[in-house]
Amino acid sequence: MKNKMKKIGNKNLKKRKEQGAALFEIFLMVISIGTFAYFIGDAFGFVSAYLGGDTGNCASMGGEPCAPGTGTCESGGSIQKSSDTDYCCTGTCKPADEGGILGSVTDKASDVGTAMLISKASQLPTPTDVTGLTHTPVTAEEMAKATEGLSKIAPKVTPGLEWGKLEWGVKNGWFTILANAAIAVGLYFVTKGIGGLFFPDSPKLFGYLAVGASVGYASGAALGILISVLGGGGNSLPIFGLVGMGWGLIGMGLGLLIAGIVYKEEKIVSVQFSCLPWQPEKGGAKCNECNKGDFGCTPYKCQSLGLSCELLNPNTDRQVCYWVNRNNISPPTISAWDGPLDSEKYEYVPDTARLPPDKGVIIKDKRTADGCIVPFSRVDFGVTLDIPGACRVDIQRKSNYSDMTNPGYISQGYYVYNHTMVVVPSGLNTSDPYDITIQTGGTYEIFVRCESKQGYSNPGTFVFKYCVKKGPDITAPFISAADPVSGMPFQFGQTSKKVYIYVDKPSECRWSHKDEDFDIMPEIMTGPRDISGIDSNMKYAYQATLTGLKDGVENLFYFRCKSYPNKDANDRYKNEQSFPYKLIGTRLLVFDSLTPEVGEIIKDATESVKVTLEAKTSAGYKDGEAKCYYKETSDDGPYVEFYPGLGYSYQNSQDLWFEKGEYDYSVQCCDLGGNCETKTTQFEVDTDFQSSIVVRAYNEAGSLKIVTDESAECVYDKTSCSYNFDDGLKMTTTNNIDHFTEWDTNNNFYIKCKDSFGNQPAPDACSITIRPFTSY
Numbered sequence: 001m002k003n004k005m006k007k008i009g010n011k012n013l014k015k016r017k018e019q020g021a022a023l024f025e026i027f028l029m030v031i032s033i034g035t036f037a038y039f040i041g042d043a044f045g046f047v048s049a050y051l052g053g054d055t056g057n058c059a060s061m062g063g064e065p066c067a068p069g070t071g072t073c074e075s076g077g078s079i080q081k082s083s084d085t086d087y088c089c090t091g092t093c094k095p096a097d098e099g100g101i102l103g104s105v106t107d108k109a110s111d112v113g114t115a116m117l118i119s120k121a122s123q124l125p126t127p128t129d130v131t132g133l134t135h136t137p138v139t140a141e142e143m144a145k146a147t148e149g150l151s152k153i154a155p156k157v158t159p160g161l162e163w164g165k166l167e168w169g170v171k172n173g174w175f176t177i178l179a180n181a182a183i184a185v186g187l188y189f190v191t192k193g194i195g196g197l198f199f200p201d202s203p204k205l206f207g208y209l210a211v212g213a214s215v216g217y218a219s220g221a222a223l224g225i226l227i228s229v230l231g232g233g234g235n236s237l238p239i240f241g242l243v244g245m246g247w248g249l250i251g252m253g254l255g256l257l258i259a260g261i262v263y264k265e266e267k268i269v270s271v272q273f274s275c276l277p278w279q280p281e282k283g284g285a286k287c288n289e290c291n292k293g294d295f296g297c298t299p300y301k302c303q304s305l306g307l308s309c310e311l312l313n314p315n316t317d318r319q320v321c322y323w324v325n326r327n328n329i330s331p332p333t334i335s336a337w338d339g340p341l342d343s344e345k346y347e348y349v350p351d352t353a354r355l356p357p358d359k360g361v362i363i364k365d366k367r368t369a370d371g372c373i374v375p376f377s378r379v380d381f382g383v384t385l386d387i388p389g390a391c392r393v394d395i396q397r398k399s400n401y402s403d404m405t406n407p408g409y410i411s412q413g414y415y416v417y418n419h420t421m422v423v424v425p426s427g428l429n430t431s432d433p434y435d436i437t438i439q440t441g442g443t444y445e446i447f448v449r450c451e452s453k454q455g456y457s458n459p460g461t462f463v464f465k466y467c468v469k470k471g472p473d474i475t476a477p478f479i480s481a482a483d484p485v486s487g488m489p490f491q492f493g494q495t496s497k498k499v500y501i502y503v504d505k506p507s508e509c510r511w512s513h514k515d516e517d518f519d520i521m522p523e524i525m526t527g528p529r530d531i532s533g534i535d536s537n538m539k540y541a542y543q544a545t546l547t548g549l550k551d552g553v554e555n556l557f558y559f560r561c562k563s564y565p566n567k568d569a570n571d572r573y574k575n576e577q578s579f580p581y582k583l584i585g586t587r588l589l590v591f592d593s594l595t596p597e598v599g600e601i602i603k604d605a606t607e608s609v610k611v612t613l614e615a616k617t618s619a620g621y622k623d624g625e626a627k628c629y630y631k632e633t634s635d636d637g638p639y640v641e642f643y644p645g646l647g648y649s650y651q652n653s654q655d656l657w658f659e660k661g662e663y664d665y666s667v668q669c670c671d672l673g674g675n676c677e678t679k680t681t682q683f684e685v686d687t688d689f690q691s692s693i694v695v696r697a698y699n700e701a702g703s704l705k706i707v708t709d710e711s712a713e714c715v716y717d718k719t720s721c722s723y724n725f726d727d728g729l730k731m732t733t734t735n736n737i738d739h740f741t742e743w744d745t746n747n748n749f750y751i752k753c754k755d756s757f758g759n760q761p762a763p764d765a766c767s768i769t770i771r772p773f774t775s776y
Contacts, residue, residue: 180221187252188214208262213252220251284308284323297321312388312415312453320416322388324453332389332450334462336361337382340420346379357460358397364466367475372467373423374475375441377504378538382420383462389450391419401449401457415453421446422538423466441470472571477507477561479579480539489584489621489673496547497583499557502539506530507561509542518560518574529565551585584673589620591677594667601684605757607659609685613642613667614653620671628652628669633680639668648672658685691760692753694768703740704749704772711736714753714767721750721766728752745772 188210195206224247284306290297302311302321310324336348341363348361349371363381364371373379383391390413392404411419423446446464451457483500490497501509506529510521527533527542534540542561549555559581562574595614596602602611618624625648629639642654648671662684670676692712698705706714713736715728731739731751741749753767754760761767 181218184214184218184221187217212258216254216258217249217252220247220249220254223247223251280304280306280309282307284325287321287323290321310453316414318411318414318416320388322415322453326454328452328454329456330452331456331458332385332387332452334383334385334391334448334450334458336462336464337384337418337420339384339418340380340382342380345377346373346381348381351463351465354463357458358463359460360463360465362465368469370467370469372469375469375473379423379466380420381423381464382418383448383450384418385416385450387452388415388417389452390415391448391450393421394447395444397445397447397461401451404447404449410448419450421464441468443467473505473563474573475563476573476575477509477563478504479509479559479561479575480504482559482579482581486581487584489586489671490549491674492551492586492588492620494674495549496545497549499544499546499581500541501525501544501559501561501579502537502541503527503561504539505563506533506540506565507542507563508565509544509559509561511544511546511557511559513548513557515558515578515580518562521558521560525559546583549583549585552587553585555583555585557581557583584621586621586671586673586675587619589626589669589671589675589677590618590624591669591679592616592618592624594679594681596681596683598682599684600681601686603686603688603757605688605759607687608657609659609687611656611658611663611683611685612653613656613665614651615642615667615669615679616651617669617671617677618650620675621673622648622671624650624671626650626652626669626671626675628654628667630654630665630667633664633666639666660685660687688755688757689759691767692755694751694753697768697770699743699772700740702743704743704770706731706739706751706768706770708737708739708753710755712739712753712755714739714751716741716749716751718744718747718749721752721761721769722764723750724763725752725754725760743772745774747771 191210191213192206195202195209199206280303286305287302287309290302290305290309297311297319299311299314302309305321306323308323308325309321312320312322338348341348345366347364347366349364351360351362354360362371363373363379365373365377367374385391391410392401392408393410394404394406394408396406398404410421444466447461448464449458449461479501481502483502503509507527508529509525509527510518511523511525512521523544525542525544528540544559546555546557557580558578560575560578563572565572593614593616596611602609604610613630615628616624617626617628620626627648628642630642631637631639642652646652652669662682664680664682666678666680668676668678692708692710692714694706694714695709696705696707708714714731714733715725716731717723717728729741731741733739739753749770749772750766751768751770752761752765
């Protein structure tokens with residue numbers, strides 16, 4: 001409750017501060033706006049800024065009285081009218097014959113405090129021109145004198161900017177200028193004082209307002225006085241002062257407005273923190289993030305994603321991070337997985353006849369009309385789950401998960417998302433005890449259930465249904481792959497090469513340089529003749545030695561096979577189309593260069609010096625694209641690859657670090673076709689911890705020249721050696737050995753030189769100190 005009351009009190013205090021500042025700004029802005037309106041009105045004739053009709057003011061200022069209609073004021077001073085007396089507020093009266101007012105306008109004219117200056121005879125009003133006004137007629141002689149007088153004062157009343165008036169304003173209005181300056185200074189301290197007296201908790205706010213008011217007033221007053229003087233109204237000191245004050249108040253208003261806009265409240269916030277052991281967030285919504293990426297999941301990564309994250313199948317290649325939510329009683333949801341299925345041969349078709357809670361798919365062979373699988377074929381298929389689970393299969397439907405034992409677990413019982421199953425022909429020995437064997441002919445079903453980590457399994461089964469053709473296999477062999485793959489290069493000068501092809505059934509295979517019928521192909525390949533020769537990938541491998549290879553061109557070959565060599569001719573089927581295959585001939589690989597070159601010395605200012613082995617190659621396969629390997633020449637072991645995983649390139653490099661000494665290295669580069677070239681290099685590694693030495697210093701052609709013992713950069717200072725190298729004045733050089741600067745006999749040159757390894761004198765030391773002199 002105490003803290004709450006304190007917060008409320010602080011909030012109210014802040015509110016009162018803001019209200020007070022706002023009211024103060026409004027007060028000052030009202031004054032500024034009123035003044036601005038008053039002087040605008042004066043400019044358009046709505047109000048008068050002059051003190052007409054009151055003789056007291058001018059009289060009290062020491063103005064000289066003039067007889068009505070008898071004269072004007074010296075220096076352009078203004079006249080105040082009364083019923084019987086004219087007063088000059090500044091200056092003295094001037095007779096009418098020296099440019100005074102011709103005649104007089106009285107009565108109503110005097111009431112508004114104005115005077116009419118008539119400069120041309122044609123403009124003189126007659127008694128009928130102004131109703132209610134009296135006019136004293138002017139004789140021809142008086143008119144001549146008036147015209148002469150007007151000609152004398154004409155330059156003084158010409159409108160526009162007159163710089164002489166500015167000089168007059170400065171000479172005669174210094175008191176007004178100082179008064180406005182004093183007002184500006186006073187505004188600063190008054191505003192600060194109001195803030196300190198009534199709002200002591202807002203010194204910054206009122207500091208902004210004080211600066212805004214003071215600077216705004218000073219700027220406005222200066223602008224107003226300047227405009228008044230240059231525009232023609234500055235030759236009357238009272239008007240001069242009033243205009244300055246009016247513009248000053250306008251500027252003050254603008255200054256306060258700007259100050260209010262730029263002001264920002266500062267807050268001091270106390271933050272308290274403690275260093276405690278880190279804990280992962282509750283739950284496990286992010287557990288699956290650990291299973292993404294190329295580097296797999298680890299126990300630490302998994303557990304850091306949530307308190308309920310658990311790494312399943314630890315220390316295996318199937319580790320999975322999973323949210324073990326004890327409240328989750330749902331079993332995994334099973335779906336058919338397309339990943340392992342050979343889409344060129346097989347497809348999944350929904351089994352709509354399956355009754356709940358069971359569901360499933362039918363595996364169909366695309367090569368047969370009825371969709372039944374070709375005999376002696378291998379079929380890979382699988383299931384995918386929405387959560388990690390362990391799965392079991394059986395060839396019979398069992399009532400629960402634990403009773404499914406024939407063959408039982410798949411994926412070795414791991415809790416994973418995806419599970420693969422394999423169907424192989426009967427009688428074959430396979431490496432996986434969980435592979436499912438089938439006989440030829442008939443329809444078969446495989447039942448799948450899965451269980452979550454919490455121990456909940458599916459009430460129903462997921463069923464894979466398929467049929468196998470009853471009769472003999474009447475399909476031709478299928479060649480699925482070759483090793484090396486088609487399009488690979490071979491070594492320059494090689495005339496033959498061993499190649500393997502992989503077939504889906506026991507076969508007899510042949511090859512030829514031409515695309516021709518199996519029966520006339522001349523070259524016979526070697527391989528298994530029955531199902532006992534099947535490999536771990538459920539394929540049959542056949543070997544050929546291809547001959548007649550030519551360098552620098554594509555070499556084309558064609559393979560065909562015929563099924564089941566041990567069966568009668570009527571039960572054998574051959575390929576009607578060839579499996580095309582090509583090998584690319586290459587040229588010799590050229591090893592263009594190897595650095596460091598023989599005899600090269602590598603220096604650096606460190607105990608362990610970096611040396612970059614760099615090899616460049618050309619020709620060979622793809623214009624010299626190669627991988628490079630290195631080792632010490634005396635080492636009998638294998639070569640080590642330059643930065644493994646970077647692929648083939650015509651330029652390869654490897655960074656190594658050596659201590660001081662001599663080294664002998666061998667580098668071998670090989671392209672994809674097997675073309676290899678080797679180079680060796682001997683180099684020396686040296687360490688350099690000393691800065692450059694100045695070995696000579698003298699006058700050359702009127703310049704100070706110094707010579708260093710190695711490539712270096714030199715700078716100087718004329719005060720002392722205690723300066724940073726980067727702050728020194730650079731000496732000019734063209735070869736980094738000879739360094740030049742001016743020949744100055746009046747100063748010492750404190751010179752520092754830094755070599756290419758960064759060695760330089762201590763911060764308070766020099767490479768050399770020189771004082772040039774002249775000898776007569």
